[in-house]
Amino acid sequence: MILKALSLINYKNFETASFILDKKINCFVGNNGVGKTNVLDAIYHLSFGKSYFNPITVQNINHDADFFVIDGSYEKQDREEKVIISAKRGQKKVIKRNGKVYERFSDHIGFLPLVIISPADRDLIIEGSETRRKFMDGVIAQSDRQYLDTLIKYNKTVAQRNALLKYFNANHTFNKETLSIYNAQMNSLGQILFEKRNAFVDAFTPVFKARYESISGAKETVKLKYKSQLHDNTLDKLLEENLSKDRALNYTSVGTHRDDLSFKIEGHPIKKFGSQGQQKSYLIALKLAQFDFIKSQSNTTPLLLLDDIFDKLDENRVTQIIDLVNDDNFGQLFISDTHADRTEAIIKEIHQTYKLFKL
Numbered sequence: 180m181i182l183k184a185l186s187l188i189n190y191k192n193f194e195t196a197s198f199i200l201d202k203k204i205n206c207f208v209g210n211n212g213v214g215k216t217n218v219l220d221a222i223y224h225l226s227f228g229k230s231y232f233n234p235i236t237v238q239n240i241n242h243d244a245d246f247f248v249i250d251g252s253y254e255k256q257d258r259e260e261k262v263i264i265s266a267k268r269g270q271k272k273v274i275k276r277n278g279k280v281y282e283r284f285s286d287h288i289g290f291l292p293l294v295i296i297s298p299a300d301r302d303l304i305i306e307g308s309e310t311r312r313k314f315m316d317g318v319i320a321q322s323d324r325q326y327l328d329t330l331i332k333y334n335k336t337v338a339q340r341n342a343l344l345k346y347f348n349a350n351h352t353f354n355k356e357t358l359s360i361y362n363a364q365m366n367s368l369g370q371i372l373f374e375k376r377n378a379f380v381d382a383f384t385p386v387f388k389a390r391y392e393s394i395s396g397a398k399e400t401v402k403l404k405y406k407s408q409l410h411d412n413t414l415d416k417l418l419e420e421n422l423s424k425d426r427a428l429n430y431t432s433v434g435t436h437r438d439d440l441s442f443k444i445e446g447h448p449i450k451k452f453g454s455q456g457q458q459k460s461y462l463i464a465l466k467l468a469q470f471d472f473i474k475s476q477s478n479t480t481p482l483l484l485l486d487d488i489f490d491k492l493d494e495n496r497v498t499q500i501i502d503l504v505n506d507d508n509f510g511q512l513f514i515s516d517t518h519a520d521r522t523e524a525i526i527k528e529i530h531q532t533y534k535l536f537k538l
């Protein structure tokens with residue numbers, strides 16, 4: 180799959196911008212704040228229907244405008260595909276594919292597979308479980324439509340159950356039967372999520388380990404573990420056991436919405452015991468494994484976005500990246516960097532076609 184052309188109107192700091200893209204490597208270079216990351220983010224937006232860096236839609240509209248438009252022309256399996264995303268202040272965002280408006284954004288997820296590697300990935304290590312759950316959900320959902328539908332339904336059910344708990348408390352009332360309807364729904368949907376996440380981590384872990392080994396030269400052992408309360412109990416039982424607690428808290432304290440991934444190096448949490456370099460390698464390995472996984476599941480080579488990556492890497496890792504992109508496994512690449520000269524020098528070592536956009 181290739182993004183052939185991109186044009187932006189009022190997207191973040193751009194009033195208008197157009198790019199005719201190279202089928203292999205595209206570099207966006209320029210000083211801090213010129214909008215290099217914003218171009219990559221617009222490409223991300225076309226795949227996921229939202230920004231990677233700022234999911235609040237109106238904040239993606241240029242400060243001096245009322246709307247934005249992102250227009251992407253793709254070639255996918257020998258077909259031309261045009262995806263346009265537009266948002267106007269006070270109105271719902273619209274995603275169109277070949278002129279047809281999507282009724283549900285989730286129907287678009289996975290159509291244009293994409294992986295981004297960015298300094299913001301550090302959140303995966305330092306932030307709470309939600310960030311890691313979202314990562315896991317994002318990888319699975321790009322190639323499993325049923326998973327995304329189940330996840331949406333599950334989250335809705337939890338929200339409804341929480342609203343009911345709040346209502347009971349506010350009105351000093353309680354009705355076990357109504358609550359049990361939500362419990363049953365959560366139980367069956369949560370079980371599907373649990374099984375799919377389990378299967379995902381089993382399949383993903385060897386891919387991730389192989390990527391980490393090639394980046395680090397097999398110096399350390401890394402582990403990835405799926406943490407869920409459902410390993411030891413059914414959700415039905417957990418909901419029953421935690422009823423008084425949930426009633427006191429006004430929210431549902433157990434379920435797959437509390438799942439997490441544990442990231443370990445040499446048997447210890449990477450957050451506390453990994454050096455900065457090990458943490459970076461861990462994150463890059465995670466993202467490259469995401470790339471491999473999505474590629475194998477969807478039979479489409481995802482676009483790969485490398486945001487500001489050279490800045491954060493030592494010589495060895497830069498060489499590693501060069502080797503990687505020379506590998507036929509990878510498709511189209513988008514790179515942002517502050518140093519035009521450095522990028523060009525690196526890219527010239529890669530015997531592939533490229534375009535350099537100076538912003």
Ligand SMILES: Nc1ncnc2c1ncn2[C@@H]1O[C@H](COP(=O)(O)OP(=O)(O)OP(=O)(O)O)[C@@H](O)[C@H]1O
Pocket residue numbers: 190191192193209210211212213214215216217218238239240241242243487515517
């Ligand atoms: N809604 C918006 N309207 C106007 N400008 C915006 C909006 N959102 C972000 N910006 C601007 O976009 C610029 C940041 O762009 P971006 O992050 O793409 O820069 P960059 O070229 O990647 O910089 P760096 O080299 O520092 O990473 C900032 O100047 C920011 O104020």
